[in-house]
Amino acid sequence: MSPSPRAVFLANDAVFEQGLAFLESFRAFNPNLRLSMIPFADDVEKFQRIQSVYAFDILTFGMTRWDALAKEFYPGAPTKYMNRLRKLSVFDAKGAATIYLDIDTVVLKDLSFLAEPLASGKADLICTATANDPWVYNQTYKDHPKLRLSRRFSDGFFAFNPRKVDADLAYNTIVANKDLFLSVRAEVYSQPATNFVADMNSLQIGEVFRLFPNISPQAWYNSPKLNWIDNQVVSDDGREVLFVHWAGPVEMSEKVRFRELFDTYCNRGRSRAVGHIWDDATESGDRSTGLSEDAV
Numbered sequence: 001m002s003p004s005p006r007a008v009f010l011a012n013d014a015v016f017e018q019g020l021a022f023l024e025s026f027r028a029f030n031p032n033l034r035l036s037m038i039p040f041a042d043d044v045e046k047f048q049r050i051q052s053v054y055a056f057d058i059l060t061f062g063m064t065r066w067d068a069l070a071k072e073f074y075p076g077a078p079t080k081y082m083n084r085l086r087k088l089s090v091f092d093a094k095g096a097a098t099i100y101l102d103i104d105t106v107v108l109k110d111l112s113f114l115a116e117p118l119a120s121g122k123a124d125l126i127c128t129a130t131a132n133d134p135w136v137y138n139q140t141y142k143d144h145p146k147l148r149l150s151r152r153f154s155d156g157f158f159a160f161n162p163r164k165v166d167a168d169l170a171y172n173t174i175v176a177n178k179d180l181f182l183s184v185r186a187e188v189y190s191q192p193a194t195n196f197v198a199d200m201n202s203l204q205i206g207e208v209f210r211l212f213p214n215i216s217p218q219a220w221y222n223s224p225k226l227n228w229i230d231n232q233v234v235s236d237d238g239r240e241v242l243f244v245h246w247a248g249p250v251e252m253s254e255k256v257r258f259r260e261l262f263d264t265y266c267n268r269g270r271s272r273a274v275g276h277i278w279d280d281a282t283e284s285g286d287r288s289t290g291l292s293e294d295a296v
Contacts, residue, residue: 006096007101008038010038010100022104025108025265026054033112037058040083059089063086085190091169096119097114105156109215109242114159118159124203125198125206128157128242136195137192140184177200181196
């Protein structure tokens with residue numbers, strides 16, 4: 001039996017509503033997994049208040065060098081986006097296996113099974129979506145031997161073996177190959193960097209649905225193959241859905257797909273947070289359910 005993995009997410013109070021939905025769903029299916037939060041910014045007071053409710057710790061290391069690299073790589077970026085490379089401090093989180101999940105995700109299954117293929121060597125890194133163009137590299141990546149076979153995975157979710165890659169290796173890989181990275185990256189934030197670390201170190205990439213045939217490859221909220229039937233997320237292929245990911249700042253209007261799913265867990269989280277964040281169930285302060293443009 002493989003040791004339990006550790007899960008990590010990235011957040012600040014600007015996305016607290018999404019945090020409630022994520023935490024409530026995560027703990028519904030993963031009551032015992034160790035969970036850690038990377039602070040995206042300094043405003044994390046609301047998350048600090050519910051640490052005991054959802055049993056997670058807030059990481060306090062590894063941010064400085066990623067912030068400095070982001071400042072160097074994205075000099076014209078708005079200040080609110082400058083901490084995007086903090087996601088890579090997930091490689092500082094030690095454990096038998098480490099799982100990263102974006103905050104705009106509702107978890108639908110126990111994730112502990114992901115540790116086995118990492119522990120057994122079937123994969124060094126596990127992902128869902130691959131060929132995630134054009135959000136990883138520009139087309140010049142095909143000119144470079146180390147990158148030519150890149151899987152170009154979505155880094156809204158990935159699990160990795162910490163014995164194969166840690167924060168020092170990740171940072172040194174990017175810095176030592178800075179010119180190449182800057183020439184091939186897509187004009188987005190962390191996703192090119194996480195892929196570059198995996199590709200330059202020849203990590204063996206495994207997709208969840210290939211390692212586990214009972215799991216559907218569908219996870220993106222707008223996938224036409226996912227449906228909301230009898231208050232459940234159902235995949236057209238009949239396989240189990242691991243999670244639903246809204247994949248970036250999306251306005252959580254009444255019409256957004258799987259709004260019912262989001263509301264279910266967000267409302268449960270609100271009820272659980274009463275007394276920690278709000279005085280009572282009606283005095284809520286700011287309870288916007290929009291996925292803020294400041295979202296991670």
